[in-house]
Amino acid sequence: MAGLNAIADMMRDVTPREVVTTALDIFIVYYVIYRVLLTIKGTRAAQMVIGIVLIGAGFFVAERLQMTTVSWLLDNFISYFIIIVIVVFQQDIRRGLMRLGQKVGPFGRTHAVTQALDEVLSACDQLAKARIGAIVVFEREAELVDFFDHGKVVDAKVSQELLAALFVPSRDNKLHDGAVVIDKELRIRAAGVVLPLSRSDLPEEFGTRHRAALGITEETDAVAIVVSEERGEVSLCYRGNIARDMEIPTLRGALQGLFEGEKEGAQIADEAQAAADIAKGLAALAAERPEPVDSETTGPTRTASARAGTPRPVEGGSS
Numbered sequence: 001m002a003g004l005n006a007i008a009d010m011m012r013d014v015t016p017r018e019v020v021t022t023a024l025d026i027f028i029v030y031y032v033i034y035r036v037l038l039t040i041k042g043t044r045a046a047q048m049v050i051g052i053v054l055i056g057a058g059f060f061v062a063e064r065l066q067m068t069t070v071s072w073l074l075d076n077f078i079s080y081f082i083i084i085v086i087v088v089f090q091q092d093i094r095r096g097l098m099r100l101g102q103k104v105g106p107f108g109r110t111h112a113v114t115q116a117l118d119e120v121l122s123a124c125d126q127l128a129k130a131r132i133g134a135i136v137v138f139e140r141e142a143e144l145v146d147f148f149d150h151g152k153v154v155d156a157k158v159s160q161e162l163l164a165a166l167f168v169p170s171r172d173n174k175l176h177d178g179a180v181v182i183d184k185e186l187r188i189r190a191a192g193v194v195l196p197l198s199r200s201d202l203p204e205e206f207g208t209r210h211r212a213a214l215g216i217t218e219e220t221d222a223v224a225i226v227v228s229e230e231r232g233e234v235s236l237c238y239r240g241n242i243a244r245d246m247e248i249p250t251l252r253g254a255l256q257g258l259f260e261g262e263k264e265g266a267q268i269a270d271e272a273q274a275a276a277d278i279a280k281g282l283a284a285l286a287a288e289r290p291e292p293v294d295s296e297t298t299g300p301t302r303t304a305s306a307r308a309g310t311p312r313p314v315e316g317g318s319s
Helices: 002-012 016-040 044-064 068-079 081-088 090-102 106-129 160-167 208-219 248-259 265-288 300-308
Strands: 134-138 152-157 179-182 187-193 223-227 234-238 241-243
Touching (some): 044 068, 068 081, 081 090, 106 134, 106 160, 106 223, 134 160, 160 179, 179 208, 208 223, 208 234, 208 241, 223 248
Antiparallel strands (some): 134 223, 179 187, 234 241
C-alpha cells in the first residue's frame, strides 16, 4: 500500500508533456537497438556483439574482484573500442547504413526495387535467349520460409551474374532445377527451392516449371517469373494468373506496379498479357506489310518488287 502511495505521489508531479517525452525517448532507443540488431543479424558484426558482451562482463568481474591489471587492460581497450570497430568493420557498417537508408522513405525503397528488378530481368532475358529454364520468386507479405526444406539458403545480393549461374544446368550445380527466392529485403534468400505444383487445369504445353510457378502464387501472394526452356519465353505469374511470352519492358512495368502497390495483381497480369498480345500483333502486322513500290517502276521490275515484299513466317512465335 505504501508503495502504491509512493508511485501515486511521484506521478502527481509528472506533466503530460513529460510522459509523452519519456515514452518517445524509450521508443526511439528501442527502435534504434532493434534496427541495429536486425541489420547485423547473420553478419560478422553479430559475433562482434557477443565479444563486446563478454569483454563487458569480464571488466565488471575484474572490478568486483579488484583485479587491477586486468581492469586496466580492459579499461584501455574499451577507451579505444569505437576506433577499433570503425577500422575493422567499416564494410559491415557501410552496408548496414545503406540497408537502413533504403527503408527510410519511399524513394530509397523505390531505388532498391528498381535496382533489383533490373538485375533479375537482365538475368531472365539472358537465360531466355540461351533457352535455359528458370523460376524467380519474389516474396511479399506471406513468408516463404516453409518452402525452403528442399532448398539451400544463400542470402546474397541480387545480381545478374549470380542468378544466371544458379540456373545453368550442370552436373555440379544441384540448384538449377529449383526456384530462386528473393525475400522482402530484396536479397537472394534461397536457391533450389521446390515449389508446390498448381492444382488448376492447365494446357498440356505447360510443364512442371510453369505449374510450380503458378502453384506458389495460388498458395501465397508471391510473384513468380518463369523462363521457358523449350520456347525461350518469359512469363509472369501472380494469384494463379499467368501472362505468357512478355517483353522485358512490359514485364518491368507490371512488376513495378505490383511492388509499388498501384494496382491489383490480377488486373496487372491481365494488362500485361494484353500488352504482350498487342506487341505480337504489331510485330506480325509489320512482318506482313509489303515493301513500298516505286511509282516509276513498271513491267517485270514491278512484279519482282512485289515478290520481294511477300511476308515470311515469323520465327519464335507464341506456342
